Amino acid sequence: MQDPDRKDLGQAAERLFSPGRGLWVVPVRHHSPACAWALEALIRDVAPTHLLVEGPDDFDRHIDNILDPGTRPPVAIVALTEVEGATTLRTASHYPLTAHSPEYVALRAGRTAGARLRFIDLPSGTFPDSPTPAIAQPLQDDLPFTSGDYIDALCQATGCRDGHDLWDHLFETRLGTGNWQEFFRDVGAYCAGLRQATPPDARTLRREAHMARHVRAALGDGAAPRVVVVVGGYHAPALCDPESVTQDAAPGAPATSYLVRYGFAALDALGGYAAGLPLPGYYDRLWTEVQATGAAPAWGATALALISGHAEALRKDGHLQPVPILVESLRLAEGLARLRGRPGPMRQDLLDAAASAMVKGEASDRKLWTADFARYLRGDRLGQVCRNAGLPPLVADAQSRAAALRFAVTDSTPRERRLEVRRKPAHRAASAFLHAMAILETGFARMTSGPDYMAGPDPVHLHEHWSVAWSARVEARLIESAALGDTLPSACAAQLLLDYETLEAEARRGDLPLRCRLLLRGLLAGLGGELMPLARRLAQDIALSRDPSALAETLRQLNLVAVTRGPLRAPAVLDIRALVSAAFDRLVWLIDSLPGLPADDLPSAIDALRLVNAVLAGPGGEALDAGRFAAALDRLAASRVPPALLGAALGLGALAGRRTEAEVAAAVAGGLAGMDLGEGRSALLAGVLRAAPAILCRNGPVMDAVDAHLARIDEPAFLELLPELRAAFSTLTAQETARLATHVATRHALGPAETTLDPADAAALRKVLDDLVTQGLGAWLAQATGERA
């Protein structure tokens, strides 16, 4: 860093105000109450004819609405800019205004003074530089205030923690005191230092050229104009001499923009991207106070009010803060402020004090508490815009849909809705709307109970129960999604596509079903044909997948959609059948490569085979070519495969009737009696049981082979087999379990008592069977017979 020369900085500051030329350049920091306060006084004194504010010049048309009595900050201008090549085609930039924003205060004071009000920056279509689709971008640029060697050096010298703390220390401490001349001279010197340390880039120069053009025009407008220019402090040095800025500007196109209500929460998050002071609620409080008293805030009283206000909020959440802790917080805050040479506790002192006094433990809890206090200081106020400001299309669309479906959008009382989605088309439409609002995470609706559509047909939950409440927050969230689309369905489809891309970027193994779920969510939201791009992506991913278990689960999900007559139904254009076939084809293709699978992946591959088999046997299965699956399994059985896989292929083959059970039984017996080649003797049986557990219930040759083997083996060998037996039993249905128990009982002549068990008592039976496997067959049989005797 060049060491900024004190004299230079002083000179730069002297150049800000030239009454002789009718030009006052005012360096501000966005959302700084101290700047707002001094600026208000300046405008009162100067009585400008022209008031120029940094901000895209196509925003001029919003000025009347901003100043309308029906508008109350925080509000923002949202600009939607087309972006080539991105998923969502648009990006949203936000230009927020709070009650304590110098820009907002200037517009109000300027109007009172009768000045012409204008924005002077490049049109909004040229923002931002590097679009991140659908993530709100701040239009105001605050970066030089928070980072860089200059800031670091000053922090070191003053003992401040970061650029925000430094700014507070140097300038917010002066809120409500002194005169504007001195204040802005100091801000000007400080900002000239920023500029020396971080020279402007080409884009900044273009913007400044554009702003300078507006300033020149104002200076030439009428006799003896008095021009006040409100710009981010970084730009001030460049605009003091507007004639010398000759760079030619390439003005871009204006974007579509809307004045919308905004919230402290969103503003604070935006602050995270570097657009002004964090914790807006805190600064708003200071501002309200100076407005009311016309003097500096009573820092100590403010600290007290904030600390006790937070305690009050905590009490409502059921956390009681003992009074001594509050007293200590306040004492610490005051003490820290004095130690740091401030007139009273500032933001950082309060946060430090709260952390010290409230946390009786280690740092991890501290972060929690500090975060909670910070949230309190952030506040959650939402602004309001006048009626004729108009709504961004997405908000208007969601509102009109809600109204058409008779959801209240005028108050925020939570209401319950019961939707008979299968019987009443109107209810189905309402359900789709609510699912859509959930995709955008608006917080409008929450399903309290209802069918789990992804799991499969659900005979128990036929209706959906929702709790719904329209609130300003819902609107704020929709505004944040404004870039995604103008209608709810198109915005949802874009959101799902973004979610899809997020999954892609994370690239977790076996996440294909998660991607498929996004499609299903879209169907529930009634997006229909809007899901085409997503379906296309899914088709590509299916065709490339190498993960049999992920594919099988995806096949199951897609098949659900293909056969359903309920809310998951898809329109013909999406051609779900084709997706089902694609998943099936790919699975069949992968079967031939299963022998090369690492041992760890075998169980899940076998599960996949079983799942495919279940899909083929169930509704919709007739539409798939079961023969190809069977043939692939035959090929598998005929090749050199690990025994578990062989067992699975044989078992499924037997279930499908393509080979005899005796054949399977022989292989099982051979495996059990044969040589252990490392996988354990029971591996083949395990494969059979895992893939085709139902085969045991047939009480045929396979059962004979198992039974004969169990009778023969000793305890350790039995224990080796136990996990597989257990796993096999756990996959049986209640009826199958009962049937198997009957077979076991009759085989071992346990008499009719057990065989007459009602299948409805399956739970009890399953327990018995579990004991059977855990204690060992012999022991159990002995005990059972003994009891009978």
Next chain:
Amino acid sequence: MVGEVQKQPAEIRFAEELARLAASDPGPRPPGWRLSPRAVRAFVTGDEARGVTRKFWGDDALVDRCIVSVMGLQGLLLVGEPGTAKSMLSELLSAAICGTSRLVVQGSAGVVEDHLRYGWNYALLLAEGPSARAMVASPVLTAMRTGQIVRIEELTRCPPEVQDSLISILSERTLAVPELGEGTEVRAAPGFNVIATANLRDRGTHEMSGALKRRFNFETVESIRDPAFERALIARQLADRLADHPAIPAPAPDVLDVLVTVFRDLRTGRTAEGETVAQPSSIMSTAEAVNTVHAASLAAAYLDGGPLTARHVAGQLRGVVFKDDPEDGRKLRAYVDQVARPRARSSRAWAAFCDGT
């Protein structure tokens, strides 16, 4: 810890700095304090203009909070991982605030109430009966009388009922001495306070009672976040320790880099590039890093008669830091294989490090 016993207390080591600060200290002093709060801060975090060195590296806001804490009626409890300079900070603060860091109670299972209150000289007690002369004051009682800071090290190692005898001292700021007659008590002079340190997660420590916790402000001291800071600190402390061995040259920068990187990787369980590393249970503090490089320097100079290399560092690391736990040995091996060896391909220091393990 190495060298601790051979060190002078802070008020003697830094007597000149303290005197300079006192001479140029315009700020008001809290009752009983030798320096203003700002001068105390300057003593701990340094002030170039006044020729005061920085002694504690890291979170300056933490130092602010500690100072303001001690000004009040709550005790200050410094907690955190071993070797994060809790004891050092408590020593520096007491030296600057009240001129002595030597009123110390070292917490352990053997501490009894007398160590925190007072005991008796039994010969005198038998000869004269209970008298002020026969009383043996604890450091706590002394600090109360003189209005100074008493330090309690490793507070949580004391048995809980002994810890709890601090409750009344901290809240009433008086200590009753019933043996000297009913109503006899010692009232704390202005300036008295307690700075305790504790390790909340070590084995062999006792949970503090809620009542005692409420009488303390907790501050967590974290390990140094900035690697460059840590490196500079290690270099300086090594130089201090090697002051008696002028023949030993300062370590080469790449050796120090390896040392700092190894300690940080293993401490945080993650390399700067984001690879995860199995964290050993051994303590990978800055203080241990200093011990390691100190021992390695001596070994290099006196056993090998050559300059310090990363091989010596590795040898000490295995012998000193990883001595107790065979599982840690395995983790170190895994670290060498996964992280150090790939680095060794492009760095001679890392190659030497791998050599030495």
